[in-house]
Amino acid sequence: MYSIVVENIYLLVIVTLISVLQNAFFLLKVEKECKGVHKNPAAFERVSCANRNCMDAYPTFLAVMWCAGLCLSQAPASFAGIIYLVVRQKYFVGYMGQTSQSTPGYLFGKRVLFFLFLMCIVGIFNYLLVRFCSSDYKEYVETITSAASALLLLP
Amino acid sequence: MYSIVVENIYLLVIVTLISVLQNAFFLLKVEKECKGVHKNPAAFERVSCANRNCMDAYPTFLAVMWCAGLCLSQAPASFAGIIYLVVRQKYFVGYMGQTSQSTPGYLFGKRVLFFLFLMCIVGIFNYLLVRFCSSDYKEYVETITSAASALLLLP
Amino acid sequence: MYSIVVENIYLLVIVTLISVLQNAFFLLKVEKECKGVHKNPAAFERVSCANRNCMDAYPTFLAVMWCAGLCLSQAPASFAGIIYLVVRQKYFVGYMGQTSQSTPGYLFGKRVLFFLFLMCIVGIFNYLLVRFCSSDYKEYVETITSAASALLLLP
Numbered sequence: 001m002y003s004i005v006v007e008n009i010y011l012l013v014i015v016t017l018i019s020v021l022q023n024a025f026f027l028l029k030v031e032k033e034c035k036g037v038h039k040n041p042a043a044f045e046r047v048s049c050a051n052r053n054c055m056d057a058y059p060t061f062l063a064v065m066w067c068a069g070l071c072l073s074q075a076p077a078s079f080a081g082i083i084y085l086v087v088r089q090k091y092f093v094g095y096m097g098q099t100s101q102s103t104p105g106y107l108f109g110k111r112v113l114f115f116l117f118l119m120c121i122v123g124i125f126n127y128l129l130v131r132f133c134s135s136d137y138k139e140y141v142e143t144i145t146s147a148a149s150a151l152l153l154l155p
Numbered sequence: 156m157y158s159i160v161v162e163n164i165y166l167l168v169i170v171t172l173i174s175v176l177q178n179a180f181f182l183l184k185v186e187k188e189c190k191g192v193h194k195n196p197a198a199f200e201r202v203s204c205a206n207r208n209c210m211d212a213y214p215t216f217l218a219v220m221w222c223a224g225l226c227l228s229q230a231p232a233s234f235a236g237i238i239y240l241v242v243r244q245k246y247f248v249g250y251m252g253q254t255s256q257s258t259p260g261y262l263f264g265k266r267v268l269f270f271l272f273l274m275c276i277v278g279i280f281n282y283l284l285v286r287f288c289s290s291d292y293k294e295y296v297e298t299i300t301s302a303a304s305a306l307l308l309l310p
Numbered sequence: 311m312y313s314i315v316v317e318n319i320y321l322l323v324i325v326t327l328i329s330v331l332q333n334a335f336f337l338l339k340v341e342k343e344c345k346g347v348h349k350n351p352a353a354f355e356r357v358s359c360a361n362r363n364c365m366d367a368y369p370t371f372l373a374v375m376w377c378a379g380l381c382l383s384q385a386p387a388s389f390a391g392i393i394y395l396v397v398r399q400k401y402f403v404g405y406m407g408q409t410s411q412s413t414p415g416y417l418f419g420k421r422v423l424f425f426l427f428l429m430c431i432v433g434i435f436n437y438l439l440v441r442f443c444s445s446d447y448k449e450y451v452e453t454i455t456s457a458a459s460a461l462l463l464l465p
Contacts, residue, residue, distance in 0.1 A: 005318075006381055006437040008160075013377045017430055020423075023370050052366070056207070059214045059369045060178050067168045071161055113175075120172055127161040163315075211362070214369045215333050222323045226316055268330075275327055282316045 011078035012069040016062065019085055023058070026051045026092060043096070050095035053108075054088055061109070064116040071123025073142045076149040077116060083152045084112040115152060119145060166233035167224040171217065174240055178213070181206045181247060198251070205250035208263075209243055216264070219271040226278025228297045231304040232271060238307045239267040267307060274300060321388035322379040326372065329395055333368070336361045336402060353406070360405035363418075364398055371419070374426040381433025383452045386459035387426060393462045394422040425462060429455060 006013075030051045033044040061084060069077035091108040122141055130136050161168075185206045188199040216239060224232035246263040277296055285291050316323075340354075340361045347354040371394060379387035401418040432451055440446050 006433065007441075009380065010434050010437055013381055013430055013434060016373050016377055017427065020370050020374055020427065027367075055366045055369075056210045057182075059210075059217060060175050062369060062373055063171050063217055064175055067171055070164065071168055117172065117175065120168060123161065124165050124168060127165055131162075211365045212337075214365075214372060215330050218326050218372055219330055222326055225319065226323055272327065272330065275323060278316065279320050279323060282320055286317075 008074060009069065011074045012066060012081070015065065015078045015081035015085070018082070019058070019062075022085055022089065023055070026054060029092075029096070047096050050092050053095075054092060057109070061113065064113055064120065068116040068119035068123065071127070072119050072138075073145060076142075076145045077119060079149045080112050080116050080119075080152055084109045087112060112152060115149070163229060164224065166229045167221060167236070170220065170233045170236035170240070173237070174213070174217070177240055177244065178210075181209060184247075184251070202251050205247050208250075209247060212264070216268065219268055219275065223271040223274035223278065226282070227274050227293075228300060231297075231300045232274060234304045235267050235271050235274075235307055239264045242267060270304070270307060318384060319379065321384045322376060322391070325375065325388045325391035325395070328392070329368070329372070332395055332399065333365070336364060339402075339406070357406050360402050363405075364402060367419070371423065374423055374430065378426040378429035378433065381437070382429050382448075383455060386452075386455045387429060389459045390422050390426050390429075390462055394419045397422060422462060425459065 030044075030047050033040070033047045037044040061081075065077055065081045065084075068080070087109040122145070126136070126138055126141055130138075185199075185202050188195070188202045192199040216236075220232055220236045220239075223235070242264040277300070281291070281293055281296055285293075340357050343350070343354040343357045371391075375387055375391045375394075378390070397419040432455070436446070436448055436451055440448075
């Protein structure tokens with residue numbers, strides 16, 4: 001039981017751990033700015049806002065990534081998760097930047113989340129096909145998904 | 156392995172996906188108001204607050220729904236999840252409404268969360284009964300739970 | 311299938327349920343202060359801020375605890391989860407206290423989260439050892455982890 005479970009989720013767990021490290025990094029940044037809030041209130045406001053936006057989207061990201069990994073295949077889901085973390089890092093750093101910069105908005109990583117969302121739908125659709133039509137396309141779908149996940153690297 | 160896992164969670168995954176869509180809808184509303192914040196700061200404040208309250212309760216909801224689905228039975232848990240999403244939609248739309256309207260408060264969907272919470276407790280209790288007394292009431296409990304979940308439809 | 315799954319997660323589910331109860335307690339506190347916000351805006355600000363900090367860290371905590379419980383062993387993970395909930399309760403109550411008190415900061419329960427984080431890494435490392443070297447240290451690791459979790463009780 002133990003090995004089978006871990007075999008199917010260990011990449012997802014690794015991505016989750018990296019995201020936790022990133023959350024800790026964000027919180028440390030906020031705490032650092034919080035101590036110097038009297039000198040630079042605008043910077044604290046920006047970093048706190050960036051952290052809040054990232055945290056608001058965090059449960060959604062975790063839920064979609066784990067669903068995609070469990071329903072279809074963990075390798076492309078974890079790869080998309082890594083890409084999402086890179087996008088989030090860029091968003092956070094960009095938000096902390098110059099005041100004159102335009103606010104990067106609330107949404108980020110839309111493309112990655114959309115890809116993971118599609119993976120979930122395909123996984124469930126494939127399960128229903130297996131159940132009601134006894135036709136299993138899982139291997140083809142996994143190959144296509146792995147190939148498609150490379151498209152996320154496009155800027 | 157794969158089919159067994161997906162068979163037991165696919166309804167939960169579908170509800171999770173719907174909740175993700177709803178989150179995206181909320182974020183789009185916030186972003187739309189954010190662009191017009193100079194014209195109508197009160198509306199932005201309201202929609203941002205409604206979004207924050209919904210997001211604060213989101214991990215709690217996901218955790219309780221998945222626990223209830225895994226411990227007892229996925230069909231009533233998913234049904235309660237759908238009801239929760241409907242309640243949340245009504246809460247969000249009501250919050251965005253007239254300023255004169257009384258604030259709907261921080262809590263919403265208490266009844267649904269309480270029902271899911273009870274499902275978890277019953278599921279764990281049943282597991283302990285199976286383990287220590289070798290008496291399995293799971294089928295009766297599932298039937299009762301499915302029937303009881305219809306009570307959530309009462310206004 | 312059902313019994314095997316519940317057997318490996320029931321302690322985690324119980325800790326999750328307790329954390330949900332605690333979230334409800336926090337929200338009730340916020341709602342109570344919100345009604346008296348005209349009399350004491352500082353108290354509302356404090357309790358709302360404490361609640362937001364707790365909620366921001368909540369998905370991270372859930373993710374790490376479940377990963378640790380699934381990858382290695384549920385008993386020490388649940389024990390660490392209980393300790394985290396106690397720390398969070400102390401943090402929340404401390405935050406609500408006197409205004410003159412120094413702000414307790416954004417981070418709390420660092421030690422517990424770090425312990426759970428280590429558990430995840432050890433669990434994945436052990437899985438990779440099993441897979442590539444066919445040497446299973448899981449029982450030793452579980453014993454050491456259970457003993458080490460007692461160290462969290464140190465103040």
